[in-house]
Amino acid sequence: MSATLGDVDLDAYVAEHEGEWRRLEQLSRGRRLSAAEADELVALYQRAATHLSVVRSRSPDPALVARLSRLVLTARAKVTGGSTFTWRDVGRFFTVGFPLAAYRAWPWWSGVAVAFSGLTAFIMWWVAGHPESAEAFVGEEAARELADSGFAAYYTEFTAPTFAFQLWTHNAWLAAQCLAAGILVVPTVWLLWVNALNIGAVGGVMIDHGRADVFFGLITPHGLLELTGVFVAAGVGLRIGWAWIAPPADLGRGRALGEAARSGMLVALGLVGVFAVSGLIEAFVTPAPLPTVFRIGVGALAWGAFLVYVLHFGSRAAAAGESTDVSP
Structure with missing residues (x-):
């Protein structure tokens, strides 16, 4: 030849x-x-x-x-031989893949949590202290209706199973947007700003009308876990973007982005379960005729369990040298 x-x-x-x-x-x-x-x-x-x-x-x-x-x-x-489904793979995902991916990105989503919480608290304080700003956000009549009954009615507008499904899909979609837009950075920051503005403005209106107990009593049970899921998604998304902007010295830009993106896929899949739990709490526990301290306790227990889960399994997998990337 x-x-x-x-x-x-x-x-x-x-x-x-x-x-x-x-x-x-x-x-x-x-x-x-x-x-x-x-x-x-x-x-x-x-x-x-x-x-x-x-x-x-x-x-x-x-x-x-x-x-x-x-x-x-x-x-x-x-x-x-083709890949086949095994329960061992499922167990590995829950004990290694997802918690390790979330654990390694914790500086990012912790930073997002601090920035988001600080910004939301500032907006809430400003709106509560400046009633005219509440009118600019939602209007005087709408603000009064929101404080009197609108905010609480939101949690009982639909049947609990329907409400839980709506919340699950909405939050999963928001997390997917934060993850997918992370490579561009700005869209993820914009999504966080819009949500911080919404929570801060509503909270400020409720506080200004003397309904702070209603606001925090209803938003806290599910909000602890739900917002943490959003923070994780946004933090991992921003980490993907940073892998493109400033890849490690020992990795090329394409390889660094690929590894971060594959890790982000694990997080996206794991957060489906997180938002399912937070949706159930918001639909069944938040509006339940139970003492506020009990409802908040349920939410705090679920939130703490998630953090302990990520810390325990994630740190153990990291110490064992496990990887979230595709195996050879």
Whole structure:
């Protein structure tokens, strides 16, 4: 074979190896192979991989490259065996994958939590101390209606199961936006600002009208866990963006971004469960006719359990040298 595969040489190359490729295609199908066929499959797979490399480097024929690529991928899946669902994988996700990803990003989401809480508290203090600002935000009549009954009525407007599902999907979507927009940084910061402004303005209106007990008594039970989930999503999203802006010295920009993004996918999946729990608390516990201290206690217990879970399993996985990245 010459150093360059021309049209004539390419046709000859295909004719020479066509039989091997067809045989490899037959062996790569779903049927069970004998020991001899399995050995043949491995040998043909290795040859086809070499053929693909030669064609890629010496021929611009995209159709042949695509055909050999599909053949090699199919054969490799047959050789290595397809991935299957196991409960061990599920257990590893909950004891290593998700908590480790959240644990390693804790400086980011802790920073988001501090900044968000500080900004929300300032807005709340400002609106409560300047009634005219409340009118600018929601209007005088709307502010009075919100304080009298509107805020509390929000938690009983729908049946509990329907409300829980709505909250679950809404919060999961917000978290997904924070994670996906993290690479651009600014959209995630904007989403946090909008939510801080909303909570701060409503809280300020309630405090100004003497209903601080109602506001904090209703928002705290579910808000502790729910907002922590949002903080984790935003923090991990911003971490992904920072991996693109300032990658570690030992990693290229693409690799650093890829590792951070794959870790973010684990967090996104784990937060689905977190928001399911916070949604159940908001739908069933927050509006329940129970003492305020009991309702807040339930929320605080769920919040504390989540933090202990991430700290315990995350630190243990980090000490063991585990990774959140895709295994070789």
